[in-house]
Amino acid sequence: MTKVAIIGSGPCGLSILRAFQHAEEKGNEIPEIVCFEKQEDWGGLWNYSWRTGSDEFGDTVPNSMYRYLWSNGPKECLEFADYSFDEHFKQPIPSFPPREVLYDYILGRAKKANVKKYIKFNTVVSNAVFTRNKFEITSVNKKENKTTKEDFDYLVVATGHFSVPYIPYYEGMNSFPGRILHGHDFRDAEEFRDKDIVVLGSSYSAEDIALQCYKYGAKSVTIGYRNNPMGFKWPKGMKEVHYLDRLDGKKAIFKDGHEQNTDAIILCSGYLHHFPYLEDALKLKTGNRLYPPQLYKGVVWQDNHKMMYLGMQDQFHTFNMFDCQAWFARDVIMGKIKMPSDQDIEKDINKWVLEEEALEDPIQMIDFQTEYTKDLHLASDYPEIDFELIRKHFKDWEHHKEEDIMTYRNNSFSSAVTGTVAPIHHTPWAEAMDDSMKTFMKSK
Ligand SMILES: Cc1cc2nc3c(=O)[nH]c(=O)nc-3n(C[C@H](O)[C@H](O)[C@H](O)COP(=O)(O)OP(=O)(O)OC[C@H]3O[C@@H](n4cnc5c(N)ncnc54)[C@H](O)[C@@H]3O)c2cc1C
Ligand SMILES: NC(=O)c1ccc[n+]([C@@H]2O[C@H](COP(=O)([O-])OP(=O)(O)OC[C@H]3O[C@@H](n4cnc5c(N)ncnc54)[C@H](OP(=O)(O)O)[C@@H]3O)[C@@H](O)[C@H]2O)c1
DSSP states (O other): OOEEEEEOOSHHHHHHHHHHHHHHHTTOOOOEEEEEOSSSSSSGGGSOOSOOSBOTTSOBOOOOOOTTOBOSSOGGGTOBTTBOHHHHHSSOOOSSOBHHHHHHHHHHHHHHTTOGGGEETTEEEEEEEEETTEEEEEEEETTTTEEEEEEESEEEEOOOSSSSBOOOOOBTSTTOSSEEEEGGGOOOGGGGTTOEEEEEOSSHHHHHHHHHHHHTTOSEEEEEESSSOOOOOOOTTEEEEEOEEEEETTEEEETTSOEEEOSEEEEOOOBOOOOTTBOGGGOOOOOSOSSOTTEETTTEETTOTTEEEOSOSOOSSOHHHHHHHHHHHHHHHTTSSOOOOHHHHHHHHHHHHHHHHTOOSHHHHHHHHHHHHHHHHHTSOOOOOOHHHHHHHHHHHHHHHHHOTTTGGGOOOBOTTTOOBOOOOSSOGGGOOOOOHHHHHOOO
């Protein structure tokens, strides 16, 4: 029987487990599946952990999410086509839920599909090589400290790419008297109450961590961008300046001459696509971009069609795009989708890569990733979902952010799966200090 190894049980790993179960439900015989998960529970980044650095077994902690993290895009843009928010929560809920609520939703579908039985928890893949036409996977059960080698016909990499921080160096860091950390290790904005902080970066982590710190009482927040400022209308107490030049004692000195005394520096400088367990010939080498090269349809490894990567793109679309990828990967594995010739694969990849390289602004990027997702959606039996509405929602969301970065999360969107219009949350985001599911679900 065909054997498939899936590495990771975050949203992407769970998407492909559900895709196989969906095929089985329809009467198809599915391959033998083993999903390796290095954490003791599923849900990937959404499975919050207080830990940073390494765990009790000495393994690296992949978690990058923090307390008080709320969805930064409307939930209607990531809804599963086969498992709506209405089905899960049995009542309409606001468009921007906190992490715990989305975690509950992700797990709801996985539990309904009964896919936990496929997952080996606390089991880290330490090596994967392609030899004798098989993937030889070495894994370590961390609890038992037991190493196992097993052969598989297909390999699906779903280990995410927001777990290994990119940490730059600036002059003066070694003698800086405060705290320096990367967003990956940021857990609780309360730590920075009454402090002056500097946040470096100009993407989602910089935006959100800066706002969190402001919301939970930081004295001042200075954001240093490298190339382009985010340019939002920041509230009083927050500002955006150009790139850090160096540190001098407690003083952060920026390229535009601006100086700011600071207690802490939070590096929101992005993440590395890092696959230490993969042999070089299988390893995707890319930055965080919308169309990493060498992946046919953004999924199948160009040099070995028995290997798939899920979720390796920079992401506007998330869960339902992961699903479209997972359903596609499943059908390649089950032989329903045939690979075209090497030339056609090359041509297809180049087309997307060149298009991506010409994109100039977020609106064009949203269009690009929507087209990509729609293209994949057409290839499988992933259920009906209105990606045109999702495209519109993303554009409205961008405009809401430009209008007011403090209030964009208070808006309501409609479901591309059920049509349900989200109620307005009982507390505006800027005043909602409690991010628990219990409080979120209460009507006022
Ligand atoms: C701070 C932050 C906030 C975010 N907020 C949002 C948001 O609001 N909305 C949104 O849609 N997206 C958000 N994202 C994007 C997020 O990447 C996706 O939502 C999603 O988690 C990606 O799923 P994944 O399965 O690809 O990766 P992950 O969630 O990273 O899961 C990967 C899994 O692989 C496991 N793993 C890794 N290496 C190994 C190994 N060698 N062996 C075995 N198992 C392994 C990990 O333990 C983990 O469980 C956020 C990301 C970050 C970093
Ligand atoms: N739910 C939420 O609210 C939330 C919160 C945080 C993160 N997220 C998610 O997390 C994911 C990762 O986002 P991210 O912002 O961490 O990574 P990212 O989108 O890859 O952005 C990396 C940032 O690092 C900057 N950078 C790189 N090298 C630098 C250097 N040497 N000095 C200063 N800046 C440097 C880049 O600047 P340049 O642009 O100049 O290259 C860019 O702004 C995204 O999917 C996002 O949606 C969500």
